[in-house]
Amino acid sequence: MSRLHAAGSLRLGVNIDHVATIRNARGGLHPDPLRAARAARDAGADGITAHLREDRRHISDLDISRLATEIDLPLNLEMAATEEMLAIALRHKPNACCIVPEKREEVTTEGGLDVAAHHRVLAPFIQRLKAAGIRVSLFVDPETVQLAVARALGADIVELHTGAYCEAQGAGRQVELDRLIAAAVEAERLGLECHAGHGLSFETVAPVAAIPQVMELNIGHFLVGEAIFSGLDRAIRRMRQLMNEARGQAGLATA
Ligand code: PXP
Numbered sequence: 001m002s003r004l005h006a007a008g009s010l011r012l013g014v015n016i017d018h019v020a021t022i023r024n025a026r027g028g029l030h031p032d033p034l035r036a037a038r039a040a041r042d043a044g045a046d047g048i049t050a051h052l053r054e055d056r057r058h059i060s061d062l063d064i065s066r067l068a069t070e071i072d073l074p075l076n077l078e079m080a081a082t083e084e085m086l087a088i089a090l091r092h093k094p095n096a097c098c099i100v101p102e103k104r105e106e107v108t109t110e111g112g113l114d115v116a117a118h119h120r121v122l123a124p125f126i127q128r129l130k131a132a133g134i135r136v137s138l139f140v141d142p143e144t145v146q147l148a149v150a151r152a153l154g155a156d157i158v159e160l161h162t163g164a165y166c167e168a169q170g171a172g173r174q175v176e177l178d179r180l181i182a183a184a185v186e187a188e189r190l191g192l193e194c195h196a197g198h199g200l201s202f203e204t205v206a207p208v209a210a211i212p213q214v215m216e217l218n219i220g221h222f223l224v225g226e227a228i229f230s231g232l233d234r235a236i237r238r239m240r241q242l243m244n245e246a247r248g249q250a251g252l253a254t255a
Contacts, residue, residue, distance in 0.1 A: 010209055010247045011046035012240055013076050013197070015220025020050075020058035022224075033063050036224075036232060037071045043236035047095070049197075049218045051078035052088065054102060061088065068092040076137070076218065081118070081125045089129060096135040098159055098195075098218075099125070112141035112161040115149045126153050137195060142183030151190040158187050159195040159218065162208055166199030177207050184213035202226075202242060209246035217243065 019036040023029065037048045048071055050059045067075050074095035079085035080102035089097050099122070101113045115122060115138055126136045137157035140146040141164070150158050160183050165176035180196065187194040196208050197218035208214060219239060226235040 009215060010243055011216040012044065012236070012243060013047040013049040013195075013216055013218040014040035014045040014223060014236060015049040015051070015078075015197075015218055016040065016224070017051050017058040018221055018224040020060065020063060024058060033059065034066050034070060037067060037073070039232045040236055041071070041073050043233045044240045045073065045236060047074040047076055047216070049076040049078060049098070049220065051100065052085065054080060054082065054084070064088065064092055064094075068094060078139070081113075081122055086125060086128060089134060090132050093132060093134060096137050096157065097129050098137040098139055098157075100139040110163075112143075112146065113139050115140055115146045115153065119149050119153060123153055126155060130154060130156075142179040144183070144186055147183060147186050147190055147192065151192055155192065157193040157195055158183075159197055159216075160184065160187075160214075161198050162196050162200055162204070163198040165208070166201070166204045180208060181211055184211045188213040202238065205239060205242050206246035209243040212247075 016033045016036045019031050019033045023031055023033070040048060048067060050064060050067055052059050052064055064077065076096045076098055077089055077094040078098045078100050079089065081099050099113060101111065103110070129136050135156045137159050138150045138155045139159045139161060140150060142160045147158055160180055162180065165173060165180055168176045184194045193215050194213045195216040195218060196214050200208065200217060200219045201222040205217070209217065223232065223235045223239060
């Protein structure tokens, strides 16, 4: 794999949920997540990610409708496996749906989807999305059993939950990174496209970006927080640069 190819093959999906969180704090129209999506595109994002939660705490139905029709970047719609969300996805036909677990009381998506435990519910759900031409991604912890069931269910993509890696300190972080690396290798072996995300920052992104099997990172909260200090454009460009540098080094190492 050439260095250029390695760097080029890692996409950045910018999650704009927390632009909507700030907007909703006052109930008005500012800041507009669509404006953030356009700024992300101009700064080099390859896609936009948005999570429509059952309680609509950040992204709204109207945001999804506008993102699907007004933004010329692939939309990755994160959602729980409910009939309500399925109907919304089928109406808007995003490029991909990332199915996530959702607990009403959680602050954020705390863990991966237990695909193995919920395979009976997920099987028809995934089939209906795929039949509509929507790519299906499952947000999972980096565990072999989850990947095997994701493959058996016909998912196109697994997104590895990087939260435990980002939160770990000291030697524990390497342990979590090794789990991500092993899962990414296994995903590729199974023919699943591998994505990763949750909690990534300037400090934690490089080792994950350097995993050659990872094709896309989805990053939101840190970028929106960092935008307060440097602006969204600069925050995204810096993230892209760190990703490209990490990927370029990985390409050199494996060349
Ligand atoms: N990927 C998935 C599946 C998520 O649920 C989230 C959070 O909504 C992210 C990525 C982005 O995480 P963060 O906002 O911590 O960067």
